[in-house]
Each structure stands twice: as C-alpha cells, then as structure tokens.
Amino acid sequence: SSEAQVQIDFAALGPKTMKVCEGASLFVDVDGYTNAIDSLLGDEERLCGAVQWLHRFRYEMRHLTTDRSAVPVQHQGDRLQALAHLPSDDDAKARRRAVELCIDYNSSMEDVLNADYPSLGKLHVAIGGSSGKSVAVRSGVRGDLDASCLSKCVSQAEHWQINGAGCEICISTKMFDSLDDEIVRGEFKFDRNRGCFAAKGLTWTRVADLRRAKEYESGKSVGFNTATSGIVFGIKTEA
Numbered sequence: 001s002s003e004a005q006v007q008i009d010f011a012a013l014g015p016k017t018m019k020v021c022e023g024a025s026l027f028v029d030v031d032g033y034t035n036a037i038d039s040l041l042g043d044e045e046r047l048c049g050a051v052q053w054l055h056r057f058r059y060e061m062r063h064l065t066t067d068r069s070a071v072p073v074q075h076q077g078d079r080l081q082a083l084a085h086l087p088s089d090d091d092a093k094a095r096r097r098a099v100e101l102c103i104d105y106n107s108s109m110e111d112v113l114n115a116d117y118p119s120l121g122k123l124h125v126a127i128g129g130s131s132g133k134s135v136a137v138r139s140g141v142r143g144d145l146d147a148s149c150l151s152k153c154v155s156q157a158e159h160w161q162i163n164g165a166g167c168e169i170c171i172s173t174k175m176f177d178s179l180d181d182e183i184v185r186g187e188f189k190f191d192r193n194r195g196c197f198a199a200k201g202l203t204w205t206r207v208a209d210l211r212r213a214k215e216y217e218s219g220k221s222v223g224f225n226t227a228t229s230g231i232v233f234g235i236k237t238e239a
Helices: 033-038 044-067 091-116 152-162 173-177 182-186 204-217
Strands: 019-031 071-076 079-084 124-141 144-150 168-171 189-191 196-200 222-225 230-233
Touching: 019 091, 019 152, 033 044, 044 071, 044 079, 044 091, 071 144, 079 091, 079 152, 091 124, 091 168, 091 173, 091 204, 124 152, 124 173, 152 168, 173 196, 182 204
Parallel strands: 124 168
Antiparallel strands: 019 079, 019 124, 071 079, 124 144, 168 196, 189 196, 222 230
C-alpha cells in the first residue's frame, strides 16, 4: 500500500497493490427510479426509453466526477459511488471540491436531465458524502476484479444517501466545516437525527440566484441590460 499523491487509477490496483488516501466518499442515487421501472412493466417501448435514460444518467454523473478530478468507483444500477481525494496536499480544498461535486450532481439532475429528458417524469437524486482516511482496492476472482473503497466514511456516506430524500445533499461535519462560501454554507442545516448537514434543492442555479439577491440587498449600483433583458450588478455609478 502507498499514499495516493495523484488521481487513483483503479486499473493499476490488484491483489498486491492498494492506495490509501484522505478523501471524501460520495454516493448519488436516483430516488424513485425502481418504482418508475415497475410502473412500465409490459410497455416494452417505454422500458427501452427508461434504459436509455439510465445510460444518460450514468454518462452524465461519470463525466461530472472526472471533471472535478474525482474518481468513479462503482456504478451500482442507478447509483454511483465516487471518491474525491485531490489535491492530496490540501485536505480542506479537497473537501470543498467534493461538496461542489455534490452540487454538480444535483444541478445536472434538476437542470439538465429533468429538463431535456423528461420521459420518466421528474426524478431527483439523493446524495451522501463523508470524508476521512480511505483504502482504494481492486479485488475479487482473478481476472474479474471489482473496484471498491473501504472506510468508515464510506459507510456513513452510503447511510446518509439511503436515508436521504430526493434533491437532498447530506454531508459530514468535516466537509461542512471546510466550506468557505457563505452562500453555499448557509444552505446546509444540521440534522440532529441523522448527525449530518443537509441541503434541500441546492443547485448552481439557486446559488446564482442567492448571490444576485444578496447583491441587490446590499444596495450596489445596478442597471438593466436591454440586450439580455437582465439586471446587471456591480456597474459604476456614473454608468
């Protein structure tokens, strides 16, 4: 075993090689997908469409993960497990990036998949995240090895995801304490029953709306852009 200094490549791991890292384990699962499939039994055409939708979801979530320099660990049906552990020399920054990835997941579901591919109706994701020391391994029958990540925080993240509601992000106290963005931080509330911080309906669209509202309340100079029919903040007073 060795400490991971660069992005973990599960293909390079095996029965004699594993990686240890300080990182955030994330689970993102479609809430209600199984029920949607059950309701389509007997309708072959719509079932095929539901499978196509699942491939879109998996493709989208995987690319969001790699775009944030995180590692997709496993696709488990309509659920993705991911590991965010970079930069290896700044644990707080790595945790912040993990929270940003959680918002990416929810934003993609709400503002992309639900908007552009509504064949299954409005579906939402439940997301759980926790950070700590983890071990990345690839084990199993020779020639058919499965990637996995083992730690207490993996179990915590999975528990919060399973017990979370659709469109909800649940994160550990350590991840919350790393946040330095007041807008994002203010959306998370501590849930005593589950022992985590939870945010409902948190997307980048909502974050942008909250930033604009805060600028408006601050009394900054504003103007109206006729080209885009939108309010512009932070312009010079004389303009």
